[in-house]
Every structure is written in structure tokens, then in C-alpha cells.
Amino acid sequence: MKVKIRYFGRFAAEIGKFSEEIEIEEGARVKDLILLLKEKYPLLKNEVVEVSIGGKYAREDDPLASEISVFPIISGG
Amino acid sequence: MERYLRQKELVCQECLKNSSVLIAGVGGLGGFSSLYLALAGVGTIILVDQDVVEVSNLNRQVLYRKEDIGRDKVYVAAKRLREINPEINVIPIKKRISEEFDIPHRVDVVIDGMDNLEGRFILQEFSLRREIPYIFGAVEGYMGMVTFIDKTTKKLQDFFTKISQKAPQVLGATAGMIASLQTLEAMKYLSGKGDLLRNRLLIYDALSTNFMEVKL
Numbered sequence: 001m002k003v004k005i006r007y008f009g010r011f012a013a014e015i016g017k018f019s020e021e022i023e024i025e026e027g028a029r030v031k032d033l034i035l036l037l038k039e040k041y042p043l044l045k046n047e048v049v050e051v052s053i054g055g056k057y058a059r060e061d062d063p064l065a066s067e068i069s070v071f072p073i074i075s076g077g
Numbered sequence: 078m079e080r081y082l083r084q085k086e087l088v089c090q091e092c093l094k095n096s097s098v099l100i101a102g103v104g105g106l107g108g109f110s111s112l113y114l115a116l117a118g119v120g121t122i123i124l125v126d127q128d129v130v131e132v133s134n135l136n137r138q139v140l141y142r143k144e145d146i147g148r149d150k151v152y153v154a155a156k157r158l159r160e161i162n163p164e165i166n167v168i169p170i171k172k173r174i175s176e177e178f179d180i181p182h183r184v185d186v187v188i189d190g191m192d193n194l195e196g197r198f199i200l201q202e203f204s205l206r207r208e209i210p211y212i213f214g215a216v217e218g219y220m221g222m223v224t225f226i227d228k229t230t231k232k233l234q235d236f237f238t239k240i241s242q243k244a245p246q247v248l249g250a251t252a253g254m255i256a257s258l259q260t261l262e263a264m265k266y267l268s269g270k271g272d273l274l275r276n277r278l279l280i281y282d283a284l285s286t287n288f289m290e291v292k293l
Binding site: 006008009010012013018048050052055056057069071072073074075076077 | 102104105106107189190191192193194197214215216217218219220221222236237238240242244245247252278280282284285287289290291292293
């Protein structure tokens with residue numbers, strides 16, 4: 001299945017793009033996508049990757065959808 | 078009351094005057110939110126921070142000047158806020174937000190101006206213990222996020238992993254944007270107005286110019 005990903009914050013800067021479309025196996029879940037991204041982009045290897053699907057906070061076992069957003073934990077002030 | 082003439086239809090001025098807001102961390106976020114709360118006439122503003130002003134603060138922390146370097150942030154901030162609005166009560170407390178953090182003052186709402194996740198979890202616990210709202214805000218680079226937490230909502234641990242992070246790059250304008258959103262949430266809450274960011278994490282990414290709301 002094709003998944004359009006929007007990257008937020010430092011993830012977009014590290015990856016060098018605000019969005020992209022990737023191919024992942026049918027029935028894949030959020031955790032599968034996170035693993036794939038960490039393999040594809042070594043800069044994300046030690047990151048906690050948060051995901052939003054359909055405007056809702058997604059958990060690792062949630063199924064993917066055709067459009068998702070990916071964002072980092074931030075802590076500055 | 079002429080000072081508040083241009084906002085009298087927007088907020089409950091009497092409610093703001095009788096309110097006490099705790100701002101934990103008076104840096105990029107807290108300095109900005111304290112400024113707007115003072116201008117709006119919030120009766121009591123309690124500032125908590127243990128740091129001194131450093132030269133690297135001056136790109137984003139609006140209350141400080143070069144002459145303030147080395148001085149305690151809470152005392153400099155309190156002086157500036159009293160100059161801006163002599164009608165309000167500003168209470169500076171030089172203290173670290175640690176596990177045993179507590180103060181004897183009445184607090185109606187807590188605004189997050191921290192620069193680390195550990196402190197934010199402690200601040201959230203303090204607020205929940207007091208049964209008052211905690212308005213979370215954080216920034217990094219061109220990005221920031223904000224949400225409204227109280228006993229009815231999801232908590233930080235429901236959507237955040239407590240991890241240590243190094244001091245990030247932060248633009249003053251990003252901090253100002255997020256602090257503004259936090260301040261508006263506080264003023265709405267204290268005035269009994271509008272819809273609050275309960276169970277909604279609002280993320281702003283200035284680099285792509287996008288707002289995203291994540292339902293928690």
C-alpha cells in the first residue's frame with residue numbers, strides 16, 4: 001500500500017523534505033512504518049517517533065492509513 | 078479601568094483581576110506569557126525559576142537586557158512586569174521545579190515555561206494534586222506544541238515518552254507563538270470563555286507553515 005507521510009519539526013529538517021509517499025506491505029501497522037523509517041533514515045534511529053492518523057494520536061499497533069503525519073517529542077522552552 | 082477598555086468585551090476582567098497564575102520557567106515561553114498576562118491585568122502572577130540571565134537567552138527571552146546578565150531571572154522579570162503593569166501583584170520565587178516542589182500560594186492555573194521534559198512531568202503532578210489546569214507548551218526550532226491538561230484529560234504520559242534531550246535551537250518568534258497560545262488558553266479558562274485545548278495537541282510548524290491538531 002502507498003502511504004503519504006507529512007514530516008514535522010526536526011524530522012523534516014533531518015530527512016530534508018516535508019512529505020513523501022512510500023510503499024509498505026498491505027496491513028502494516030504504525031510500528032512497521034516506524035521501523036521502516038528508522039532503516040531508511042539513520043538519523044531517526046534513536047528518535048521517539050510519534051504518529052498521527054486522521055487527526056488522531058496513533059499507537060504502535062494501530063493500522064496505517066493512506067495519509068499520516070509524523071512528529072518528534074520536543075522539550076525546549 | 079481605562080487600561081482594559083479595548084478588551085472588556087473579550088474577557089472577564091474581574092475574573093482576571095482575582096486570578097493567580099503560576100508560570101514555571103521564565104525563559105522563552107514563560108517570559109512571553111508572563112508579559113501578556115501582566116498586560117491583560119491578571120491580578121497575581123507567580124514566577125518560578127532558579128536560573129540567572131545568560132547572554133544566550135537574549136535571542137528570545139523578551140524580559141531581559143544585556144545589563145541583566147548574571148542576575149536572577151525571577152527578580153528581573155518581576156521588576157519588568159511591575160513596570161509594565163503596576164496594578165498587578167508579581168511574586169518571584171527562586172526555586173527549582175523538583176519532585177518536592179510546592180508553594181503556599183493560591184494558584185488557579187499553571188503555565189508551562191520549562192525547558193525539559195522531567196520538569197514538565199513534575200509540574201503536571203503539582204497541578205493535578207492541586208486540581209488546577211496545567212497548560213503544556215514546548216518549542217524546538219521552528220516548531221511548537223500546546224495542550225490543556227486537567228484531571229479530565231489525557232496526561233503527558235499518554236502521548237509523551239519521558240526522555241532527556243539536549244538543549245535545542247529555538248527561535249524567539251516560535252517561543253512567542255506558542256506562549257501566546259498558552260496565554261490565550263489561560264485567559265479563556267479564567268474568563269470562562271471558548272473551547273479549550275482539552276485532549277487536543279496543537280502543533281505548529283513554522284517552516285512548512287502548518288498547524289496540525291492531534292486528538293489525544
